[in-house]
Amino acid sequence: MKSLLKLHAMTLTGLVLAANAGLLIYLAAGDIMRWAEINWMDVAGEGGTCLILCGWLIMLLRGRPAGRVTRLLSLGLCFTAFSMWMDCLDEFIRLPAEAIWDNWLETAPMPVGMLLMTLGMYHLQQEQRAISEQMRKREQRLRDHRLFDNLTPLSGAQYLRQHLQQSLVQARAEQQPLSVVAIDLDDFSLVNQRYGQDEGDQVLQAVAQLLLLNLRQQDMLCRLAGDRFVAVLPNTGEHQALKMAGELRQSVASLAHRSQHHGERLQLCATVAAVMALDENEAQLLKRLNLALACAKPRLARSA
Numbered sequence: 001m002k003s004l005l006k007l008h009a010m011t012l013t014g015l016v017l018a019a020n021a022g023l024l025i026y027l028a029a030g031d032i033m034r035w036a037e038i039n040w041m042d043v044a045g046e047g048g049t050c051l052i053l054c055g056w057l058i059m060l061l062r063g064r065p066a067g068r069v070t071r072l073l074s075l076g077l078c079f080t081a082f083s084m085w086m087d088c089l090d091e092f093i094r095l096p097a098e099a100i101w102d103n104w105l106e107t108a109p110m111p112v113g114m115l116l117m118t119l120g121m122y123h124l125q126q127e128q129r130a131i132s133e134q135m136r137k138r139e140q141r142l143r144d145h146r147l148f149d150n151l152t153p154l155s156g157a158q159y160l161r162q163h164l165q166q167s168l169v170q171a172r173a174e175q176q177p178l179s180v181v182a183i184d185l186d187d188f189s190l191v192n193q194r195y196g197q198d199e200g201d202q203v204l205q206a207v208a209q210l211l212l213l214n215l216r217q218q219d220m221l222c223r224l225a226g227d228r229f230v231a232v233l234p235n236t237g238e239h240q241a242l243k244m245a246g247e248l249r250q251s252v253a254s255l256a257h258r259s260q261h262h263g264e265r266l267q268l269c270a271t272v273a274a275v276m277a278l279d280e281n282e283a284q285l286l287k288r289l290n291l292a293l294a295c296a297k298p299r300l301a302r303s304a
């Protein structure tokens with residue numbers, strides 16, 4: 001309550017002062033009615049509304065951060081609560097019949113209050129829209145984040161499947177060929193064994209960058225798992241895909257990665273495979289790609 005008074009002292013003091021001033025003016029100008037003359041139904045209706053509006057005001061000031069929306073809504077509530085208070089006062093105080101100013105005091109603050117509240121509601125709606133948009137973007141970022149590999153700047157297997165699904169639909173609609181290329185490092189486990197997991201991570205990051213540099217703008221590269229990368233090549237037939245796969249293998253073989261500790265050069269080798277999409281879904285295409293890769297693996301690895 002203390003912080004409420006501190007933060008909104010002006011608004012609350014203004015309302016209390018206005019309510020007291022109204023009471024004093026009525027008392028100065030009129031006579032207090034007798035008990036029997038009071039219409040209790042009106043008192044309950046008007047007084048109750050006034051109390052409820054004051055309750056709303058307190059809830060609003062306690063629950064919302066300071067700002068334009070809070071200011072407009074609280075001012076609107078103050079005006080309407082004041083209007084109801086003045087309306088209620090004439091149930092207890094009889095004013096001379098010739099007085100017409102009391103009508104102004106009762107009625108005029110109501111539309112002003114309503115107008116202020118309408119403006120407040122409008123800005124509240126805008127504020128809610130901006131918040132929802134922000135939440136939507138944050139949620140999207142989180143969702144996308146899950147689709148990314150946590151070591152390289154590439155997407156992971158889940159995104160690859162989604163992307164392939166869409167690319168297959170698009171390729172069919174445009175009647176264009178689509179190919180996929182797999183790049184799998186040979187004996188990568190030896191890198192981990194000899195140089196440690198951290199060095200292995202550095203190698204995977206370097207290879208990811210290298211492959212990205214060797215692909216075209218429209219191609220999409222993912223790390224399918226461990227030391228296996230897959231590139232989706234739109235508008236690419238099998239012949240061209242095989243050529244690109246060969247170039248990627250060559251670029252890995254030429255990579256001059258040096259270990260962090262002793263600076264010795266790590267000689268890397270990759271096995272590649274390329275297949276063109278037929279009338280199949282993404283799972284079948286990936287299965288064919290993995291089979292092609294298994295066949296292309298050096299014989300020693302296949303028999304192991």
Ligand SMILES: Nc1nc2c(ncn2[C@@H]2O[C@H](COP(=O)(O)OP(=O)(O)OP(=O)(O)O)[C@@H](O)[C@H]2O)c(=O)[nH]1
Pocket residue numbers: 151184185186187188189190192196197198199200201204225226227297301
């Ligand atoms: N440093 C590092 N190693 C990983 C990561 N993910 C998988 N690996 C390792 O990569 C290796 C993959 O092993 P294999 O699938 O047998 O591949 P390989 O040793 O290259 O053997 P071949 O593919 O048959 O030539 C395993 O030793 C995994 O521990 C990673 O994120 N970082």
